[in-house]
Each structure stands twice: as structure tokens, then as C-alpha cells.
Amino acid sequence: MATVDTTNVQQRVDWIVVLNVVLAGIAAAMHVGKATIALPSLQQEFGGSLASLSWIMSVFPLIGVFGGIAAGMLVRHWGDRRLLIAGLGILGISSIAGALTHDFGWLLVSRFAEGVGFLTVVVAAPAVLNRTTPIARRPIVFGLWSTFMGGGIALSMLIGPSLGNWRNDWYVSAALVLMTAAALLLTTPADATVSRQAATPVWSQLRSVLRARATLTLALSFTAYNLQFFAVMTFLPVFLMQRLGVPVGTAGVISAAIVAANIVGNLAAGLLLSRGIRAGTLIAVSAVLVGVAGVCIFYPQTPASLAVVLCFVFSAIAGVLPATILATASSTAPSPSLAPLSIGWVMQGNYLGQVIGPVLIGTIVGALGWSGAMFLMMFAAVVGVGLGVLLLRTSVRTG
Numbered sequence: 001m002a003t004v005d006t007t008n009v010q011q012r013v014d015w016i017v018v019l020n021v022v023l024a025g026i027a028a029a030m031h032v033g034k035a036t037i038a039l040p041s042l043q044q045e046f047g048g049s050l051a052s053l054s055w056i057m058s059v060f061p062l063i064g065v066f067g068g069i070a071a072g073m074l075v076r077h078w079g080d081r082r083l084l085i086a087g088l089g090i091l092g093i094s095s096i097a098g099a100l101t102h103d104f105g106w107l108l109v110s111r112f113a114e115g116v117g118f119l120t121v122v123v124a125a126p127a128v129l130n131r132t133t134p135i136a137r138r139p140i141v142f143g144l145w146s147t148f149m150g151g152g153i154a155l156s157m158l159i160g161p162s163l164g165n166w167r168n169d170w171y172v173s174a175a176l177v178l179m180t181a182a183a184l185l186l187t188t189p190a191d192a193t194v195s196r197q198a199a200t201p202v203w204s205q206l207r208s209v210l211r212a213r214a215t216l217t218l219a220l221s222f223t224a225y226n227l228q229f230f231a232v233m234t235f236l237p238v239f240l241m242q243r244l245g246v247p248v249g250t251a252g253v254i255s256a257a258i259v260a261a262n263i264v265g266n267l268a269a270g271l272l273l274s275r276g277i278r279a280g281t282l283i284a285v286s287a288v289l290v291g292v293a294g295v296c297i298f299y300p301q302t303p304a305s306l307a308v309v310l311c312f313v314f315s316a317i318a319g320v321l322p323a324t325i326l327a328t329a330s331s332t333a334p335s336p337s338l339a340p341l342s343i344g345w346v347m348q349g350n351y352l353g354q355v356i357g358p359v360l361i362g363t364i365v366g367a368l369g370w371s372g373a374m375f376l377m378m379f380a381a382v383v384g385v386g387l388g389v390l391l392l393r394t395s396v397r398t399g
Contacts, residue, residue, distance in 0.1 A: 024180035029152020037160035063115040064351030072344025080127035087120030088181035099170035142327035143270020150262035157256040214332035219349025226353025227380040231361035265319020284388025291381025
């Protein structure tokens with residue numbers, strides 16, 4: 001298999017590699033979405049409360065909170081392509097194992113293994129793209145890559161109900177990630193610098209990444225983004241049914257479409273970054289607009305039809321933030337070879353927001369009703385603006 005040395009990256013984009021990596025991310029993200037669709041079926045088969053069953057979904061972000069930078073270290077030492085394929089393999093095999101089990105405890109174990117595989121994928125895939133893409137084209141490529149989460153979750157929400165039962169969903173999701181792993185094996189070049197990188201002391205690498213202010217700022221920006229985005233999206237079907245009176249079937253379709261609208265912002269961010277708009281500016285402006293949309297969604301006097309439209313606006317604008325953060329993460333690394341560690345550190349901020357957001361909004365709504373969520377939207381917006389301004393004042397290498 002041919003290799004690519006990062007010191008002499010080609011000046012054109014290999015769109016076959018980009019397409020396969022993005023498809024791999026979408027297939028991996030379907031393992032996130034499948035759990036949401038499967039909850040009613042899982043409760044019927046295994047019993048238990050929704051609180052206990054929620055661990056089926058919560059295990060992914062919990063692994064990410066503690067394991068992001070560790071995954072980055074593994075990617076740097078073993079190679080991004082190798083770890084990406086391994087992560088997809090772990091996802092597929094664990095999903096099959098979960099479908100075969102009839103014990104809830106073992107299902108949780110399989111979901112933990114899936115979470116490890118998923119984290120490996122979301123850290124290794126950007127590292128592959130960063131290595132194989134010319135600097136000037138990275139904003140566009142990372143804009144495409146950032147569509148994987150919204151695309152995968154939306155696709156899972158759309159096709160999951162038509163598969164009959166949750167086990168079929170697990171099997172189909174496994175088949176898709178294993179197929180993308182095979183495609184990557186055939187089309188994606190290996191990293192020629194792995195053997196040289198492995199000789200660098202681990203703690204020296206870690207200290208330099210943790211001391212990088214711009215990387216930390218991006219990680220916290222990801223946290224603030226997810227305080228808003230996942231706080232809304234986690235309970236979106238419930239919100240549509242309880243607050244707006246939307247039927248359960250319609251709520252699922254609308255929710256999938258709203259999640260998919262995030263892709264609009266992902267692609268827009270790539271274009272804006274490629275035209276020279278600074279990452280800090282995009283983060284600050286998007287945080288304000290998302291905050292305003294979020295407040296209007298939860299405002300008690302907002303008409304139902306307008307609230308649905310605002311959910312689409314909220315999701316579309318919010319998509320600018322992850323694309324901007326992911327496109328910028330590698331450029332904040334102390335050195336190009338440390339990009340996987342910086343990406344892993346930023347992803348830990350991403351998962352921290354995913355853990356905290358749903359808990360906060362669940363607590364707030366339980367105490368104050370849906371209108372109380374406005375305060376979380378405003379708080380996250382203020383934090384996001386502050387972090388965007390801080391990033392503008394921090395030196396970040398650009399193409």
C-alpha cells in the first residue's frame with residue numbers, strides 16, 4: 001500500500017479518500033442515532049425505566065470525556081489510517097455482539113465497546129483528512145467531514161423504524177461500518193511518519209498540547225456549542241409532542257429533518273473559512289445567533305409553527321460551530337505531528353458538552369418548565385462569544 005509523507009503533501013484533494021472517510025463517519029454516527037430509535041423496543045424487551053436505559057446512549061459521550069486525548073495519542077503512535085480502520089472494526093463487531101445478546105448487562109458492555117470504536121473513529125478520521133489534504137483546501141474538506149454526525153443520526157432516525165426491530169438496526173449498522181472499513185483499506189494511503197513519531201516522549205507531547213491556549217479555547221467552544229445543540233436535540237421529539245402537540249410519528253420525521261439541517265451550517269462554515277473569515281469570528285457570531293434562536297424556541301409565547309421553523313434555523317446556524325472548530329483544531333497544535341493529540345483534546349470538550357447539556361436542560365425543564373431552557377441558551381451564547389473573542393486574540397496558524 002502506498003504511503004504519504006506529511007512533509008510533501010500533494011496540492012490537490014484526493015476526493016475518493018475524502019468521500020470514504022466522510023462515509024465512514026456517517027456510518028459510525030448511525031450507531032449514535034440507532035440507540036434513540038431503539039429505546040422503546042429495548043424497554044419492551046428488557047424492562048426497566050427510561051433512566052436506566054438511557055445508559056445505552058450516555059456511554060458514548062462518557063467515554064469521550066475521558067478518552068479523547070488518549071485516542072489522539074494512540075492515533076499518533078499507531079497511525080491514523082490503521083486506527084480509523086480498527087475503530088470501524090470495533091464498532092461493527094461490537095454491534096453484532098450486541099444484537100446477539102439477550103442480556104441487558106452484556107448489551108451495555110457491547111455499547112461500551114462501540115463507544116471506544118466510535119471515539120477512535122472521530123479522532124482518527126480528522127487526522128487522516130488533515131494529513132492527506134493541502135492546507136488551503138482543509139476548510140472545505142473539514143466542512144464536509146463535519147456533516148457526518150448530523151447525517152448519520154438523521155439517516156438512522158429515518159431508516160431505523162423501517163427495519164422491524166432493534167436487532168436488525170444493530171446488524172445493518174454493523175454491516176455499513178465494516179463496508180466502509182474495507183473501502184478505506186483499499187483507497188486510503190498509510191502514514192509514513194508513524195515510526196518517527198513513536199520515538200518522541202509521550203509526556204512531552206502531552207504537556208505541549210495541554211499548554212496550547214488556542215486548542216483549549218476550541219475545546220471549550222465545543223463544550224459551549226453542545227450545551228446548546230444537544231440540550232435541544234436530545235429532547236426534541238418530546239418537546240415537539242408536549243409543547244407543540246405534534247403526533248409521535250410526525251415528531252420523529254421532523255426531528256430527523258431538523259438534525260439534518262445542521263449540515264447546511266457545516267458546509268457554509270467550510271466556504272466562509274476558505275474565503276478568509278477567521279474562526280474566532282465565526283464562533284462568536286454563530287454563538288449569538290444560535291442563542292437568540294434557542295431563546296425564541298423556548299419562549300412561551302412563540303407560536304407552534306414558528307417554533308418548528310426556528311428549530312430548523314437553530315440547527316442550520318449551529319452547524320457552523322463544529323465545522324469551524326474541527327477545521328481549526330489541527331492548526332492549533334504546537335507542531336503538525338501533534339495534530340491527532342490536539343484533535344483528541346478538542347473532542348473531549350465536545351463530549352463534555354454532550355454529557356452536561358442534556359443533564360442541565362433536563363434539570364431546568366423539570367424545575368421551571370420548557371421556558372426555563374432559555375436561560376441555558378443565553379448562558380451558553382455568552383460563553384461562546386467570549387471564547388470566540390479569546391480565539392481572535394490567540395495566534396492560530398492558518399493556510
